[in-house]
Amino acid sequence: MSKPDLTNCPKVLQNGDVRWVMASLSLPMLLSSLGTSIANVALPALVHSFAASFQAVQWVVLAYLLAITSTIVGVGRLGDVIGRRRLLLVGIVVFSVASVLCGAASGLGWLIAARALQGIGAAIMMALTMALVGEAVPKERTGSAMGLLGTMSAVGTAVGPTFGGVLIAVGGWQAIFLIMFPLGVAALLLALRLLPTDTPSTGAPRPPFDKAGLVVLAMALAAYALAMTLGKGHFGVINGALLLASIGGGALFLWVEARAPAPLVRPGLFRQGTLGAGFAMSALVTAVVMATLVVGPFYLASVFALEATPVGLVMSTGPLVAALSGMPAGRLVDRLGAQRMTIAGLATMALGAVTLPALSASVGLAGYVGALAVTTAGYALFQAANNTAVMTGSGSEQRGLVSGLLNLSRNLGLITGASLMGAAFALGAGTSDFTALAPQIAASGLAATFSIAAGFILAALLIAVRSSVVFRHKESLNTD
Incomplete structure (x- = not known):
């Protein structure tokens, strides 16, 4: 496979040769979706392996979803500030390393922490693959590009349970996480080789990143997600307290944003x-x-x-x-x-x-x-x-x-x-x-x-x- 000349992005757009770019964006989208669906099938094996309750091992799935929900806006904005290609590469590395940490986890707590880290990497990949479509794909072909990303997300959701079941049967629950590492390496190599470089800085000072807003928004979103997911549909006192916390966090976020430079x-x-x-x-x-x-x-x-x-x-x-x-x-x-x-x-x-x-x-x-x-x-x-x-x-x-x-x-x-x-x-x-x-x-x-x-x-x-x-x-x- 010869490398297309992406040093001059407008030339690529003029020729309509966007399949290379979409190849490098599709795999990260597939991995982030696969990371959600593949873990569900491992929950019974995790109960047995760690001698834990089903409610406890559910945090292996929940930690991943919470990390994505609470950080995806912040990482999207961070990509606008420091460069979307650069941050996407970081996200792929984080996801890949976290996958190895998941497979090597010696305890349930370590596995949940590694899954949260993996979720942050997934949030970066989900946000920036879509954002890079606007930079690397002609406007008249944006619909096809979005359709392809939607297809890859659906494929990850569809094949995750079956693929995960086969991997568990062959190599244990660790295999569903360790398989993500070579796939992540492949995604990284494709992105390095095929994605156009970030637009050079014009020399203007970089706007400050709103760290306070990021923290407040992440906490508010995490509280809301927990309020909606804990209790298996039984909305109790803890759910109500978390919902109130999320509302208060949302109000605080608006107050912080109104004063942020x-x-x-x-x-x-x-x-x-x-x-x-x-x-x-x-x-x-x-x-x-x-x-x-x-x-x-x-x-x-x-x-x-x-x-x-x-x-x-x-x-x-x-x-x-x-x-x-x-x-x-x-x-x-x-x-x-x-x-x-x-x-x-x-x-x-x-x-x-x-x-x-x-x-x-x-x-x-x-x-x-x-x-x-x-x-x-x-x-x-x-x-x-x-x-x-x-x-x-x-x-x-x-x-x-x-x-x-x-x-x-x-x-x-x-x-x-x-x-x-x-x-x-x-x-x-x-x-x-x-x-x-x-x-x-x-x-x-x-x-x-x-x-x-x-x-x-x-x-x-x-x-x-x-x-x-x-x-x-x-x-x-x-x-x-």
Whole structure:
């Protein structure tokens, strides 16, 4: 493989030869997604290996997610300040070294700490791969690039459990972490060889990095994530205290930002039509995605009497469809426009969400799988379009920050959706004991859950329509 000449980035863009750049960005995105999904399958082995409770080993997964959620905005902004390529390389190294530390951990505490470090590396990779698309890919091909990144993320989610199970059978739980090291080295070599260098400094003084804002925001986000995840859906005193702490932390963050000479996040950023709408829609839609992941296994086991393996196969439909839909969705965005495809994606999701309970009841398992496939295909189209609209609508000096915020909105949607959709299912079913659900009770819970999910999609659709109207109005003014 010959190395393309990326020393002159505009020349590469003119020739349209972006496949090298996307190859170097795809592997970090795959690794960060794989790091989330591959660890879940190891939890039973960790319980046995460390003689720990299931609640204790769950922190192996939670520490990774908390690290990503609490740091992704800060690392995105840091990339804007010190150079996105430079920080991406650091993130790959951190992720790779942390993977070795995970595999070598002699105790559960060391493993959890190493997973938190691995999560920081993953946050850097997630934020800066999307940010670098804006620098290295022509604007007319941004949709395809975002579709490819979405595909790689879905592939990581889809293959993680199966890949992890094979590795554990061959080399024990350590193997699922140690395999990340050679993959990380490959990602590092590709990035070093293929990514264009950071834009040289103009000589102007570098703006100070808002360390105080970063710390306060990270603590507020961590408190919120813990409030939504601890207690397995039972919202108790600790959850309430953490939620209050997150609200107080958010207020403190706004106070700090108002006085910072170079704030981490300027409040006016959220008032920009495309960006604010994109963040809001992303949070709403990913909360809906969690509905299938949270309530799906209970519904399938109860109504269709499926064992764990068939349930897993049905659940893999979503990531598989997302992986197959990512690239075609990106091409549609490039051809037909991000605004139009955002609405089309949301409309498709709404169709799937509204019909899923009815088709499951009338057609059976095939109806459930078909509606799930439609919902996921709509999500893939929405994600490619929304990511394209947000990233192309941001200035070059803040792409890292915007990418971090976009990924944060997705994570917050997933975390909130996991808690809210589980509560909706319990409310509809009339019980919080999911161990032995009668089929009719599970069906009632599914109907209640997807009624709320459809409402979320409708809210996102209204935001998308309003944003599209504003966008076209601005375009007409610019034309005149």
